[in-house]
Amino acid sequence: MDLNQLFSLKGKTALVTGGAYGIGFAIAEALAGAGAKIAFNCRTQANLDKALAGYAAKGIDARGYIADVTDEEQVSELVSRIEAELGSVDILVNNAGIIKRIPMTEMSAGEFRQVVDIDLIGPFICAKAVIPGMLKKGHGKIINICSMMSELGRETVSAYAAAKGGLKMLTRNICAEYGEANIQCNGIGPGYIATPQTAPLRERQPDGSRHPFDQFILSKTPAGRWGDPEDLMGPAVFLASDASNFVNGHILYVDGGILAYIGKQP
Numbered sequence: 001m002d003l004n005q006l007f008s009l010k011g012k013t014a015l016v017t018g019g020a021y022g023i024g025f026a027i028a029e030a031l032a033g034a035g036a037k038i039a040f041n042c043r044t045q046a047n048l049d050k051a052l053a054g055y056a057a058k059g060i061d062a063r064g065y066i067a068d069v070t071d072e073e074q075v076s077e078l079v080s081r082i083e084a085e086l087g088s089v090d091i092l093v094n095n096a097g098i099i100k101r102i103p104m105t106e107m108s109a110g111e112f113r114q115v116v117d118i119d120l121i122g123p124f125i126c127a128k129a130v131i132p133g134m135l136k137k138g139h140g141k142i143i144n145i146c147s148m149m150s151e152l153g154r155e156t157v158s159a160y161a162a163a164k165g166g167l168k169m170l171t172r173n174i175c176a177e178y179g180e181a182n183i184q185c186n187g188i189g190p191g192y193i194a195t196p197q198t199a200p201l202r203e204r205q206p207d208g209s210r211h212p213f214d215q216f217i218l219s220k221t222p223a224g225r226w227g228d229p230e231d232l233m234g235p236a237v238f239l240a241s242d243a244s245n246f247v248n249g250h251i252l253y254v255d256g257g258i259l260a261y262i263g264k265q266p
């Protein structure tokens, strides 16, 4: 077996939702490095333009599209445009996501619904849009970006945890429903990663000290550091490649050991 071939994505078309920056951008860069053609979407032209410049600076000819993952029509149009320009989607990374950190009793149902719409229903809509093409081709890879909150609760993130817990089970259900068609659906569960989404949790205090949550996470992470988006590049290539053809319904946690650790004694 040629190991290089096993991990190669040459000739494959990948769609990374929310690939304008953060984890999505790093995963798209990794898939491009393994040979895939890259498509990504986000909601604003400004982020799209900035991302295209970022990809170009890395020598990646990514195609960017404005599409909201919660809008079935926009996603259907997105997938059709990718098919016309790059070929049908072989690899879908459901990465687009938001979080709202609000105590449950202060969170409106609308705010809860918005998080679930983007973080859980969006991945459903995108998977539903690409699976027909994967069935025609006789293969496909779907990677859902889950979270520590797929396993653990924490104060103020009820909607996010509910959505990410649901995304873990959606991953398993797509595996159950389409495994026989040679479609593998797995999840990546990042730990605490330094991106714009977690920037508020890492802000330096007025006295220059670390944010209390920053200190907390360091005490809960055996690796003793926050993750970088780059830490997710290898796991993403693995789950997008033939190297994982018998891995299905699995959530691969890339968390520096958080889920295995009770936490450093104060």
Ligand code: NAP
Pocket (backbone or CB within 6 Å): 017, 018, 019, 020, 021, 022, 023, 024, 041, 042, 043, 044, 047, 048, 067, 068, 069, 070, 094, 095, 096, 097, 098, 118, 122, 145, 146, 147, 148, 189, 190, 191, 192, 193, 194, 195, 196, 197, 198
């Ligand atoms: P981020 O920096 O906030 O980036 C989120 C991306 O999603 C942006 O490109 C954003 O672009 C896009 N997006 C948001 N809502 C969208 C929508 N409705 N339709 C299309 N695109 C949308 O977040 P991140 O930290 O990179 O996280 C990426 C994923 O990893 C999320 O699912 C997050 O829950 C998950 N995750 C993050 C961490 C972490 O510690 N950072 C850990 C575990 C899991 P626009 O705003 O321009 O649309």
Ligand code: GCO
Pocket (backbone or CB within 6 Å): 099, 101, 146, 147, 148, 149, 154, 157, 160, 189, 190, 191, 192, 193, 197, 198, 201
């Ligand atoms: C939070 C963080 C986390 C991370 C990630 C952990 O407020 O607790 O934003 O939710 O984003 O999901 O895996």
